[in-house]
Amino acid sequence: MIRGRVVGRFWATKRIEHIPSGAFLEIEAAGGGRMIAFDVLGCGEEEEVLVVTGSTAASWLGGGKIPIDALIIGSLDEPGKTDKPKSK
Amino acid sequence: MIRGRVVGRFWATKRIEHIPSGAFLEIEAAGGGRMIAFDVLGCGEEEEVLVVTGSTAASWLGGGKIPIDALIIGSLDEPGKTDKPKSK
Amino acid sequence: MIRGRVVGRFWATKRIEHIPSGAFLEIEAAGGGRMIAFDVLGCGEEEEVLVVTGSTAASWLGGGKIPIDALIIGSLDEPGKTDKPKSK
Amino acid sequence: MIRGRVVGRFWATKRIEHIPSGAFLEIEAAGGGRMIAFDVLGCGEEEEVLVVTGSTAASWLGGGKIPIDALIIGSLDEPGKTDKPKSK
Amino acid sequence: MIRGRVVGRFWATKRIEHIPSGAFLEIEAAGGGRMIAFDVLGCGEEEEVLVVTGSTAASWLGGGKIPIDALIIGSLDEPGKTDKPKSK
Numbered sequence: 323m324i325r326g327r328v329v330g331r332f333w334a335t336k337r338i339e340h341i342p343s344g345a346f347l348e349i350e351a352a353g354g355g356r357m358i359a360f361d362v363l364g365c366g367e368e369e370e371v372l373v374v375t376g377s378t379a380a381s382w383l384g385g386g387k388i389p390i391d392a393l394i395i396g397s398l399d400e401p402g403k404t405d406k407p408k409s410k
Numbered sequence: 411m412i413r414g415r416v417v418g419r420f421w422a423t424k425r426i427e428h429i430p431s432g433a434f435l436e437i438e439a440a441g442g443g444r445m446i447a448f449d450v451l452g453c454g455e456e457e458e459v460l461v462v463t464g465s466t467a468a469s470w471l472g473g474g475k476i477p478i479d480a481l482i483i484g485s486l487d488e489p490g491k492t493d494k495p496k497s498k
Numbered sequence: 499m500i501r502g503r504v505v506g507r508f509w510a511t512k513r514i515e516h517i518p519s520g521a522f523l524e525i526e527a528a529g530g531g532r533m534i535a536f537d538v539l540g541c542g543e544e545e546e547v548l549v550v551t552g553s554t555a556a557s558w559l560g561g562g563k564i565p566i567d568a569l570i571i572g573s574l575d576e577p578g579k580t581d582k583p584k585s586k
Numbered sequence: 587m588i589r590g591r592v593v594g595r596f597w598a599t600k601r602i603e604h605i606p607s608g609a610f611l612e613i614e615a616a617g618g619g620r621m622i623a624f625d626v627l628g629c630g631e632e633e634e635v636l637v638v639t640g641s642t643a644a645s646w647l648g649g650g651k652i653p654i655d656a657l658i659i660g661s662l663d664e665p666g667k668t669d670k671p672k673s674k
Numbered sequence: 675m676i677r678g679r680v681v682g683r684f685w686a687t688k689r690i691e692h693i694p695s696g697a698f699l700e701i702e703a704a705g706g707g708r709m710i711a712f713d714v715l716g717c718g719e720e721e722e723v724l725v726v727t728g729s730t731a732a733s734w735l736g737g738g739k740i741p742i743d744a745l746i747i748g749s750l751d752e753p754g755k756t757d758k759p760k761s762k
Contacts, residue, residue, distance in 0.1 A: 323610070323622040323656055325596070332413070334460060334484030336451060340470065341483065346411070346460065353620055356441055358411040358460055363600060372598055372610065372622055374655045378644045380466045382604065382653040389470040389483045391462045392411055395605065395653045396598030420501070422548055422572030424539060428558065429571065434499070434548065444529055446499040446548055468554045477558040477571045479550045480499055508677070510724055510748030512715060516734065517747065522675070522724065532705055534675040534724055556730045565734040565747045567726045568675055587698070587710040587744055589684070617708055627688060636686055636698065636710055638743045642732045646692065646741040659693065659741045660686030 323395065324373045326351040328365050332358060340387040347394065349373055359392040370398040411483065412461045414439040416453050420446060428475040435482065437461055447480040458486040499571065500549045502527040504541050508534060516563040523570065525549055535568040546574040587659065588637045590615040592629050596622060604651040611658065613637055623656040634662040675747065676725045678703040680717050684710060692739040699746065701725055711744040722750040 330348035344362045349371065351357065359373045360383075371394045374382075379393035418436035432450045437459065439445065447461045448471075459482045462470075467481035506524035520538045525547065527533065535549045536559075547570045550558070555569035594612035608626045613635065615621065623637045624647075635658045638646075643657035682700035696714045701723065703709065711725045712735075723746045726734070731745035 323624075323654070325612070325620075325622050332460070333487040335487050337484035338451065338470065338481075346484075348413070356413075358413050360411075363602065372596070374653045376655055377465045377469070377641045378653060378655045380469065381641070381644065381649075382602065382651045385469075387470045389462045389466060389481060390411070391464055391466045393602075393653060396601035396610075399597040399599050420548070421575040423575050425572035426539060426558065426569075434572075436501070444501075446501050448499075465553045465557070468557065473557075475558045477550045477554060477569060478499070479552055479554045508724070509751040511751050513748035514715060514734065514745075522748075524677070532677075534677050536675075553729045553733075556733065561733075563734050565726045565730060565745060566675070567728055567730045587712075587742070589700070589708075589710050627690060636684070638741045640743055641729045642741060642743045645729075645732065645737075646690065646739045657690075657741060660689035660698075663685040663687050 324349070324351050324357070324375065325398070326357075326359075326371060326373060328367050328369045328371060329356070330367070338389060340389060342383055342388060342390070349394075357392055359394050360390045361394045363394055363397060365394055365397055372396045372398065412437070412439050412445070412463065413486070414445075414447075414459060414461060416455050416457045416459060417444070418455070426477060428477060430471050430476060430478070437482075445480055447482050448478045449482045451482055451485060453482055453485055460484045460486065500525070500527050500533070500551065501574070502533075502535075502547060502549060504543050504545045504547060505532070506543070514565060516565060518559055518564060518566070525570075533568055535570050536566045537570045539570055539573060541570055541573055548572045548574065588613070588615050588621070588639065589662070590621075590623075590635060590637060592631050592633045592635060593620070594631070602653060604653060606647055606652060606654070613658075621656055623658050624654045625658045627658055627661060629658055629661055636660045636662065676701070676703050676709070676727065677750070678709075678711075678723060678725060680719050680721045680723060681708070682719070690741060692741060694735055694740060694742070701746075709744055711746050712742045713746045715746055715749060717746055717749055724748045724750065
């Protein structure tokens with residue numbers, strides 16, 4: 323999964339069929355780079371989220387013809403990241 | 411999904427079977443880099459679009475033997491992007 | 499899909515089962531980087547092609563145990579690329 | 587598969603359904619870059635692991651609606667890496 | 675597919691279930707970067723190989739719960755690469 327931060331939102335009135343209810347949010351990945359992920363949790367700007375990509379995103383939404391390849395699966399409680407240098 | 415801009419179009423008369431009706435458009439991703447996406451919406455040059463990649467693209471088109479791995483799923487209404495620095 | 503140019507060919511006598519008839523061609527992507535794609539169209543060196551990647555390639559070839567994840571789906575008629583700067 | 591080192595852990599109380607029991611661990615890939623992988627082995631910080639990505643991760647966990655695209659499949663016994671220069 | 679060279683081997687005694695018989699080999703891609711691929715051909719160090727990635731690797735191995743996303747499908751007979759500059 324990719325860890326990132328919500329930085330924007332997009333709308334697409336002209337669209338293909340079978341896009342479910344939800345929002346297209348722009349995510350800035352923790353390591354750099356941006357992507358558009360589908361959101362059904364109601365995430366807001368600056369929220370830190372986990373994004374799943376690929377056909378797994380469509381499968382969760384019901385599979386078949388659903389054309390979504392990136393889905394927010396959760397909002398992070400707290401960073402809690404540690405990165406201690408490896409002791410020799 | 412990838413956000414990008416339509417910058418060109420390609421034709422391939424010599425092709426394998428099972429490619430559906432539509433156009434091969436060149437997309438310049440918002441973060442840099444280019445790819446060829448399949449278009450069934452009739453998008454034109456300079457249009458800002460969302461592209462889904464992987465087997466999800468083929469599934470929307472009917473799955474099975476359809477050899478397409480990138481599909482334009484919508485045209486963006488407006489950028490609407492915000493990127494406020496995180497307040498501490 | 500990836501747009502690229504055929505730059506070489508490889509043979510692998512020592513191989514696993516279920517590889518169909520065709521050629522392993524080296525492709526130089528338009529944006530840089532190289533990959534090996536499977537070819538059933540008989541493409542030659544310097545030919546500009548479109549390559550589909552992932553499980554979609556195997557599905558076109560029949561799916562199941564076919565171990566191919568990159569397939570040339572067409573040969574480009576002409577570049578036709580335009581990249582006009584966005585007018586404000 | 588990606589080889590990496592566990593460098594952190596994340597929690598997401600606000601989450602979508604169908605996430606199985608396990609931990610979200612942050613992995614630093616051997617070649618650089620970070621990702622979040624799902625762990626069912628009980629790996630700890632600094633542990634060297636192998637991570638499988640894509641729909642294969644969800645399939646192992648039961649497939650269907652499971653929204654996981656990165657899974658730790660093993661913990662490395664020892665590096666054992668060799669990289670002798672190619673003799674001409 | 676990715677072309678690369680075998681540069682190491684890893685063992686993982688602590689592992690999840692459903693990993694078939696074979697070896698975890700480290701591959702250095704021709705264009706740079708390293709990955710771990712599963713090997714059932716008995717490849718040795720310095721051998722030049724082709725690697726298939728994604729769910730296609732698991733499908734060849736039997737699919738279902740097999741947690742492998744990179745598989746060596748062949749060993750190259752000879753480089754045979756040519757890269758002539760495009761004549762105008």
